[in-house]
Amino acid sequence: MEFTEDHHRFRxxxxxxxxxEVDPYVDAWEEAGIFPAHQLFGALGDAGLLGLEYDxxxxxxxxxxxxxxxxxxxxxxxxxxxxxxxxxxQTDMATPSLHRFGTPELKERYLAPAIRGEMVCSIAxxxxxxxxxxxxxxTRAVRDGDEWVINGTKLYITNGTQADWLCLxxxxxxxxxxxxxxxxxxxxxxxxxxVSRKLAKLGNWSxxxxxxxxxxxxxxxxxxxxxxxxxxxxxxxxFQNERMIAAxxxxxxxxxxxxxxxxxxxQRQVFGRPLLDNQHVQFTLAELAAELDLLxxxxxxxxxxYLRGEDTTRFATxxxxxxxxxxxxxxxxxxxxxGGVGYMDEAWISRYxxxxxxxxxxxxxDEVMLRVLARMDGYGSDG
Numbered sequence: 001m002e003f004t005e006d007h008h009r010f011r012x013x014x015x016x017x018x019x020x021e022v023d024p025y026v027d028a029w030e031e032a033g034i035f036p037a038h039q040l041f042g043a044l045g046d047a048g049l050l051g052l053e054y055d056x057x058x059x060x061x062x063x064x065x066x067x068x069x070x071x072x073x074x075x076x077x078x079x080x081x082x083x084x085x086x087x088x089x090q091t092d093m094a095t096p097s098l099h100r101f102g103t104p105e106l107k108e109r110y111l112a113p114a115i116r117g118e119m120v121c122s123i124a125x126x127x128x129x130x131x132x133x134x135x136x137x138x139t140r141a142v143r144d145g146d147e148w149v150i151n152g153t154k155l156y157i158t159n160g161t162q163a164d165w166l167c168l169x170x171x172x173x174x175x176x177x178x179x180x181x182x183x184x185x186x187x188x189x190x191x192x193x194x195v196s197r198k199l200a201k202l203g204n205w206s207x208x209x210x211x212x213x214x215x216x217x218x219x220x221x222x223x224x225x226x227x228x229x230x231x232x233x234x235x236x237x238x239f240q241n242e243r244m245i246a247a248x249x250x251x252x253x254x255x256x257x258x259x260x261x262x263x264x265x266x267q268r269q270v271f272g273r274p275l276l277d278n279q280h281v282q283f284t285l286a287e288l289a290a291e292l293d294l295l296x297x298x299x300x301x302x303x304x305x306y307l308r309g310e311d312t313t314r315f316a317t318x319x320x321x322x323x324x325x326x327x328x329x330x331x332x333x334x335x336x337x338x339g340g341v342g343y344m345d346e347a348w349i350s351r352y353x354x355x356x357x358x359x360x361x362x363x364x365x366d367e368v369m370l371r372v373l374a375r376m377d378g379y380g381s382d383g
Contacts, residue, residue, distance in 0.1 A: 001066060001069070001300035001301075001303060001304055003066070003070070007066065007067065007070055010067055010070055010071075011070050011073075011074060013047070014047075014049065014070065014071055014074040014075075015074050015077070017043070017044070017047045017049065018074060018075070018077070018078055021040060021043045021044070022040065022078055022083060023078065023079055026078065026079045026080045026083065026206065027079075029080075029082075029083065029206040030080055030082070030205045030206045030351065031205075032206070033198075033200075033205050033206070033208070034161070034162075034206065034207075034208045035082070035083055035086070035206045035207070035208075037086065037120045037159060037162040037208075038117070038118075038120060038162070040083070040087075040117075041087075041090060041117035041118075041120060042116075042117040042118065043117070044087065044117055045115060045116040045117025045118070046117070048061050049071060049091075050087075050090055050091055050114065050115050050116070050117055051091070051095075051111075051114075051115030052067050052068050052071060052091070053065060053067075053068055054095075054099050054111070054115060055099070055107075058099075058107045058108065058111050058112040058115060059112045059115040059116055060099075060115055064307060065303050065306050065307050066303060066307065068091075068092075068245070068248070068303075069248050069299065069300065069303045071091075071248075072088070072244075072245050072247075072248025072249050072251075072252065073248055073249070073251050073252040073255075074252055075087055075088065075249055075252060076248070076249035076250060076251060076252020076253040076254075076255075076256070077252040077253065077255070077256045078252075079348065079351075080204070080205075080206055080351060080355060081203060081204045081207075081253065081351075081352075081355025081356065081358065082203075082204035082205060082206035082207030082355065083206055083207065084249055084253075085158060085204060085207050085249075085358075085362075086158060086159050086206075086207045086208075088242075088245045088246070088249060089121070089122060089123060089158050089159050090114060090120065090121055090159070091245070092241045092242055092244070092245040093123045093158075093167075093238065093241065093242045093245075093363075094114075094121040094122055094123040094159075094166070094167045095111060095114055095115075095121060095167070096237070096238045096241045097167060097183050097225050097226065097234045097235065097237070097238045098110060098111050098167065098185065098225055099111060100226075100234075100237070101183075101225050101226030101227075101234055102185075102225050102226070103222070105222070106185055106222075106223065106225065110165050110185050113164075114165075119164040119165060120159055120162050120163050120164050121159070121163055121164065121165050121166065121167065122157055122158060122159040122160055122163035122165075122166050122167070123157075123158075123166070123167045123238075123242075124154040124157050124160075124166040124167065124168045124169065124186070124212060125137070125154070125169045125235065126154060126155050126156045126157070127139060127152070127153055127154055127155055128153060128155050131155075131156070131365075132364055132365050132367075132368040134169070134178075134232065134235065135176075135177045135178050135232075137152075137169060137170070137171060137181070138152055138171065139151070139152025139153065139154065139168075139169075139170045139171065139214060140152060140170060140171045140172075141170040141171070141172050141182065141184060142172075143172070143221060144218075146220060146221050146222070147218045147219065147220055147221060148170075148172070148184060148218065148219050148220075148221055148223070148224075149216055149217070149218055150168070150170060150184075150186070150192075150214045150216075150217045150218070150219065151214055151215060151216060151217075152170065152214050153196070153211065153212065153213055153214070154166075154168075154211070154212040154214075155211050155212075156199065156209055156211075156362075157209065157210050157211070157212055158207055158208075158209055159207075159208060160195060160198075160208060160209060160210025160211075160212055161195050161198050161208040161210045162208055163188055164187065164188060164189075165185055165186060165187050165188060166185075166186040166188065166212075167183055167184075167185065167186075167225070167238075168183065168184045168185075168186040169181055169182075169183055169231050169232075169235050170182060170184060170231070172228055172229065172231070173229060175229075178232045179229065179232070180229055181229070181230075181231035181232040181235075182224055182225075182227075182228050182229060182230070182231040183224070183225040183226065183231040183234050183235060184219060184223050184224055184225065185219075185223040185225060186217070186219055186223070187219065190217050190218065190219055191217065191218070192214060192215045192216045192217030192218065193212070193213070193214055193217045194212070194213045194215075195210050195211070195212060195213075196210070196211040196212065196213045197210065197211050198210050199211065202354055202357065202358075203351070203353075203354030203355040203356075203357060203358060204354075204355050204358060239316075239363070239364065240312055240313055240316045242363045243316040243317065243319065243320040243363055243364065244299075244302060244303070244306070244312065244315075244316045244319065246320055246323065246359060246362075246363050247295070247299050247302070247316070247319035247320055247322075247323045248299055250295070250323035250324075250326070250327055250359060251292065251295065251296050251299060251323075253327070253352070253356065254288075254292050254326065254327055254330045255292065257330055257331065257334050257349070257352050258285060258288060258289055258292070258330065258334070260334075260348065260349075261285065261333075261334040261337055261338070261349070262276065262285060264337075264338065265281060265337060275337070281337060284333055284337075285333070285337075288326075288329060288330050288333060291326055291329075292326065292330070295319070295322055295323060295326060298315075298318070298319055298322070299319055301315065302315035302316060302319055313372070313376070314373070314376055317364075317369050317372045317373055317376075318369075318373065320359075320363065320364060320369055321366055321369035321370065321373075323359060324359040324360030324361075324366055325360065325366065327356040327359050327360075328356065328357065328359075328360060330356070331349075331352055331353045331356040331357070332353070334349050334352070334353075335349050335350070335352075335353045
């Protein structure tokens with residue numbers, strides 16, 4: 001992928017915005033267990049970062065996907081995992097289906113304010129008994145005249161306590177399996193909706209994660225995104241955006257972790273010499289950097305395919321799988337080389353170690369990525 005001078009200027013602009021609006025406050029947000037989404041997203045919206053690829057008619061920037069790669073890498077350099085994840089939910093997990101399939105009226109009412117950062121949005125798919133197995137969702141929407149009546153529960157929902165609207169996947173017919181699902185824009189001010197609880201997590205403390213409850217909650221049928229009954233297929237397409245941005249974010253976070261570890265080891269004296277002089281340390285970091293470079297350029301190949309309009313399911317699946325596994329290796333090595341100080345909660349590497357673990361679980365666990373690949377390549381009995 002060829003990056004122009006305009007890309008480099010954009011990268012510096014994004015980095016400057018993060019240094020002003022995010023990094024100085026990360027420690028406080030982590031301690032509080034939440035960040036002020038409306039305040040931060042308003043600033044990011046003013047900077048034009050929440051709708052890069054979206055139609056200018058609704059406030060988007062109309063840029064191509066190469067700029068999203070740059071944005072993802074820079075967001076990944078934020079000093080925690082929770083805030084960049086929350087931002088990427090807004091940009092690449094809750095809004096792509098609405099942009100692709102929504103009516104102009106829905107886009108004007110919900111997408112445009114999300115791009116401006118005036119509304120916080122979330123993607124609501126996972127349920128207590130249906131995570132990676134999307135076909136198992138039970139939350140139902142039954143039509144009553146011009147309204148959907150929704151009942152059910154959603155779990156592990158990022159931005160769940162602060163969201164103004166959800167991209168909600170529900171069953172809208174009695175067809176089982178992958179059929180009979182629909183995506184609905186669900187305003188959280190709707191009667192019958194409650195945040196059942198805010199969830200405590202191993203990492204990503206600054207990102208609010210919630211369990212959501214729907215009891216006879218009514219929304220207009222006109223809030224349906226795209227076609228009734230096509231929700232699963234639309235969500236599968238949206239998952240590709242989620243997995244691509246996750247892989248882009250991982251490049252920034254792992255690059256930053258290796259840089260910070262290198263700098264620490266250069267000044268850390270052991271037996272009268274900098275710890276970085278140890279050849280084992282050098283080789284370990286060099287090999288991780290080489291693996292990271294391979295993933296970076298694989299991401300670029302994925303982005304180029306996306307720019308050509310190709311189906312990036314395989315690219316996104318491989319990138320997500322390899323990013324999650326490499327992040328675990330990087331986190332483990334960096335923590336090990338920090339020694340006892342790295343095990344202390346006050347050390348940045350302790351946070352990175354906790355936060356990075358989610359990448360192999362959220363957005364499709366490693367095992368799900370392998371299942372997808374096995375099916376695509378005919379390795380499975382059902383392939």
